[in-house]
Amino acid sequence: MFAPVRDGQIEALRAFLAGCCAPGAPGHADLANPDINFAALPMLHNIRAFIGEDPSLGDRAFHPRSLNTLFGHGAWPVERVSLGLLGCCDGSVDAFLVALAAQCDGWLAALFMHCEGFGAGDDVLAFMRGHVVKSLASYVNGPGRTVVAVHENAALLTALRAARGATVGYDPAATARQLAAVVDVPLTPPAPTTAGYAFASLLHLLSVPAAVLALVSLLVWLALRYPWLFVLVLVAATVKLWWLRHIESTDPLVVVPPDPADIAARSAFEDHDSANPFTAIGTIKPGLFRMGLVRVIHYVIDWGARHLFRSGRLGRVGTIHFARWVLIDGGRRVIFTSEYDGSAEAYMDDFINKVGFGLNVSFTNGIGYPRTRWLILDGASDEQRFKYFMRHHQIVTQFWWRAYPGQTTFDLARAARVRAGYVKLCAGEDLDELAAARWLAEIAA
Amino acid sequence: MTRTFAPEPVTEWDDIQALAASGLGALAASAFLLLDVTDVAAARAWLAATRPTSVADINAARADGRIVSTALQLALSAPGLAALGLAPAVIDQFGPEFRQGLASDDSRSRRLGDIGTNDPANWDWGCGADVPHLLVMLYATPDALDAHVDKVLATLSPGFILRKREACAVQNGHEPFGFLDGISQPVVDWAGVREPGHDALYTHLLAAGEVLLGYPNEYRCLTDRPLLDPVQAPQLPRALDDASRADLGRNGSYLVYRRLAQDVPLFWQTLSARAGGMTAAIELAEAMVGRGIDGQPIPALGTRAIPGAEPYDLNSFSFTGDMGGNICPVGAHIRRANPRNADLPSVPDGLLDKLLVTLGLTGNARDDAISSTRFHRILRRGRRFGDMLSPVEAARPGAADPQAGLHFIALQASISRQFEFIQGAWVASAKFAGLSGESDPLLGNRCPFPGTMPTDGFTRPGPDGSIEKHALPQFVTVTAGGYFFLPGLRALAFIAALPAGGS
Incomplete structure (x- = not known):
């Protein structure tokens, strides 16, 4: 869920979240704090809270809304800073929210007091329900591993x-x-899969092949029935591809080498557990073309993550526990969150070397990303620019808790094999x- | 499109310090001087008068059928560059890790395993801002070393104060525990003949840009480094990726120095007690290292042709047939320091297979945990200190500690992607390659991580699938260290000639 932070409350919120963390481990939930007894929630894998202060908002100056688009003229709107509260849970979202509200009512109320639209005595459950955001795409390392x-x-x-x-x-x-x-x-x-869920899953599985099939059939039908229209479509597609290559090679690059002090400040939150949370925020390039592209690409990513990558790896990367893409601000910005084993540098290297194509196809729609070709080539292989980009967009995860500290995806899979x-x-x-x-x-x- | 660069042959040997091309093995004696600048003008004058031995010097001597009898190599820390008056705006273009230093930040120390007894607060030098300005490495034949050192020492005042003199033993190829050392080194593609990225199999060959700044690296890109206005630095070469800028980094390298104290009696006494006798102790030690004490690879790994290891040598093997570690334990030191993986977990059999392998739709997570070691190689130029004690002598109860260890020295173009990655994600990691509760059997600090979880384990699988599990004490302690820049000779001359009051 995302909820705008009240004016003037950002520092108070930061202090509140810092106060919920263990001494000596910034960003990591203080297990001695009785108000945040997440261990009592048997469905919760992890939960994070962060302040969505966007260090890259200034990059919009490089990308006026009139650029590369026939639509969307005008100035960029001023964006609100939101509190993000994100949990990965088993079962339904609403059942989790109900349990969370019941277990951590006081803590949530104190947290939401920093947000707009929440006052003393308000119902935390209703507030959370009112601010839930759907994911654009998500990935789970061990589907079914509760x-x-x-x-x-x-x-x-x-x-x-x-x-x-x-x-x-x-x-x-x-x-x-x-x-x-x-x-x-x-x-x-293991809980039996309900017929409804199995059916929905099957429909989801079929959606991408069905869409491809429908598109191909339509083209064949066009070619046979209305050849002139088919040629027109081909020409339009060619123009569109040329347009894609044109914007790919002319979109402004934003290269911000990280400041050592800034890296140090962020590193203080990292590597206290064998896994780390990663949270990043960025603006999507303006225009209808990118808007559509982002949705199609992430539908396919979500589809692949759900149906193809079920054996503990996203592409070839085996160290990601969870990953999630969320659109905010009416689709102007995207938030990417993940939980991964190892340190940030190793995570980025694994990304570049193993799934560069996947990163490219997703992040190439973000302002300032290293240049790609045909959406999947180059991009991340510009190693330093890519790492600068990631660090530039990363935001500190001010508060994070996970149900099984010290356990890597390999540990979890090993224990599951032993159980089997x-x-x-x-x-x-x-x-x-x-x-x-x-x-x-x-x-x- | 990303700007990529074809491999560039390295030819400017007179601009490159000798250490980049060789460990100066013919000069078995050495001493390292750590200096602080006390008088900037005098220090610059000293630098201007001091010419580090270049690769060209070594080559010229070799061509004449002789060797140079003494060599001097020189590296500067970030505080050292500042003390010599290099402008902050120039220093800011060096890599962030170099500017921060090895031991300025708890987070870095945590990542590198420099906690517990390794904590920089306990170090002899290098903690926090306490980084010496200059590292002067002096090499000589054993009979010529003292005179060589004395001669240099006599010239230091008033420019510098000697902070510390690090002694080295006369090298015999072995590290203090007794193992043959320095075997696995990347073979730098100086001639620029290999196209990085096209290797389906593990190779020892490495792009020059992984060692020297100013050349294309394994990503075919150039690592960031200070680029200056050529008007202010006419003596510097132009940058390969930007002909309008002078390249201060060209032919230079980052040098990581760590002094590692090795407890030789503890090592052999522990192993001999565990294993029950010296023969079994040596076997266990060899399993921990992943090689024979004489450097021989484990025979059951078999031999295979590896580019760069030719025709067949101590590096003609890989771990592809032993992903489970039944022959060489996954946690063995040489597997952690260099897992010998190519970019893909298997050699693709046709285009469709390549697609499936690339997408991760074949194979399994364990066999693909570690990949693309070519981005994480370093040139090791370490030197041993202290007296040698044989395993049998060391294993005797009450054996005197020879206070031995290693001056670990590594050269690279990116400290974060090379040394820090190897040390943090591989050597010190309790979770390396899917393992749990282990760190490097030689180097691990054995501190619990995270929380109270032990990291002192070492699992040694037998060929029949059975498992032997050991809990190990800490054998090696980090006692000093720092990040330095080993400049090219022209860059050094530029620094020496900086105008008074800044660049």
């Missing part, structure tokens, strides 16, 4: 490790059987020798 399951998997792994020493034997299959028999950790069976083996063994199935050896090795590691 917080409850993560905690159970960790407990199971600990129990198996403790019991491992007591089991003996050189036959891995027998050892595995023996080990599973002596460990008893209650596991919640355990469930099999408990059901009386045997693991073959290789699988049993692997299962035992993952417990020992």
Whole structure:
């Protein structure tokens, strides 16, 4: 959710969020604070609060609204600074909001007092419901891996490790059987997928192929039925592509080398856990063309993240727990958030080297991004400009909490594999020798 | 379109300090002097009169069938550049890490593992703003070193004050624990014949721009560095990417210095107690390092032709057949320091496969955790200090600590993408390549991270899939360090000739 901050309240809000953080770990929730007992919310993976102060707002001067567009003349509007509160949860958003309001009523009220439209005694749940923003696109590293399951998997792994020493034997299959028999950790069976959800998911899966099919059919039909119209469409498409290449090679670049003091100020919030939150904000290039492009591209990203990348990697990047794109200010700006393992520099390097094309296709619509070709080429491979761009748009995540500190995506996946083996063994199935050896090795590691 | 540059052959050898091209191994003795500027005019005069040994000097001697018997190399810290009067606007164009320094910021220390006993607050020098202005590295044949050092020392006053003299042992190729050292080095493509980015397989070859500023790097781009108005710096070469600017960085390199104290008795006593005897202790140590004590790769990894390691040498192997670490543990020191990965996790079999591999639709996360090591290579130019103690001697109870260690020295064009990445994301990381609860078996600080989670583990998988898990104490402590700039000779002359009162 996003809610505009009251005039003159930004510093007070910053101080309030700082006061909710652990001493010595800026930006990280103070677990000793009883008002923010997020651990009592069994569906919550992580939650962050940030002040959407946009360090890149001045870049709009390089990109007047009349540039590259037949529409959208006029001055850029003045943007409000908003409070962002963003949680990743299992189940429905509304059920989470209800639980959050019930658990952290006092804290939320104190937080929202810095926002416009919220007064003493107001209902926090109604306020949150009124400010919820839908994602443009999102990615989840372990779809179906609930917080409850993560905690159970960790407990199971600990129990198996403790019991491992007591089991003996050189036959891995027998050892595995023996080990599973002596460990008893209650596991919640995964919630069955509802028919409605499965149907919606299927429709979503089919949407992109159906759209492609419809487009191709339309073109073929046009070509056969109205060849002159088809030629016209081809010409228009060619012009549009030429136009794309034209704006790609002429859109202004914004290169702001980071200031060491600024990097130091941000780094103070980073690397206190094995994972870090990343929050960035930026203005989308003006005009209808970009507006449409952003929506189409992110629909496809969302589609790919949901249906193609289900095995713990977004493209080739395995260190992202969650990623989310959100449009704000009526589509003028986008906020990108993610939670990733490792440090910011490593994150950016992984990005450039593994999914440069994916970043390009998304961020090329942002003002000042390094030059791309055909939306996917170049761009991020201009390593230094790309890193400058990312740091220029990054905003400090003033407050962040996660349900399982110290756990990387690899740790979570390993524990889930151990659980799968355990469930099999408990059901009386045997693991073959290789699988049993692997299962035992993952417990020992 | 992004401006990219074809590889540029390096030819200006008389402008490049010798250390960029070789470790000066023929000069087995060395000493490092850390200096502070006390009198700017005298310091500049000293710099103007002091000519660091260039690659051309070494090559010329070699062509004559002799070696130079002494060499001097010179590097400056960011405070040193400021003390010599380089304008802030020029210094601001150096990389942000260099300007901040190695130990000025808790966040950097946390990332590099410089916490606990490694905390810069405990360092001999280099903590915070306490960075010496100049690092003068003196090399000689063992009989000539003392005279060489004395001669330089006699010239320092009144320009400089000697802050610290770091002694080095006469090099024998081994580091204090006994392992052959300095084996895996990138082979710099000085001739500019390799097109970066076209390697489907791991290569030792590295673009010159990864070591020297002013040349195209592995991204085919030029790393940012100070570019000046040529009117004010007529003696400097023009920038390759901007002919209207004079390049202060050209032929220079960033030098990372860290003094690592190694507890040799603790190392061998711990391993011998763990393993139960010296033979098994050496085996365990070799698993921790990932090589034989004599530098030999683990035979079961097999040999393969690697560009740059020719025809076959101690580097003719990779880990592609051992992603699970059953032959060489994933957490072994040499895997952390150089995972030997190419850009893609497998060699694509045709266009469709390339598309699937690129999109991450084949393979798995574990085998692709680390990639593109070519962007994270450094030239190591370290020197050992202290006496050697054999593993058997060191393992004896009550063995005297020889106070040995390594002056770790690395050259690169980007401190953040090269040294800091290797140290932070690979060596010190408790989560390297999907591992958990481990840090480098040699270098780790063993401090819990995050919270109370241990990082002192070392898992050694057996070929049958079984796992041996060890908890290790801290063997190595960082005791000093700093970031320096190793300038080209013309850049140094420019700094020496700065007009009084600024540039």
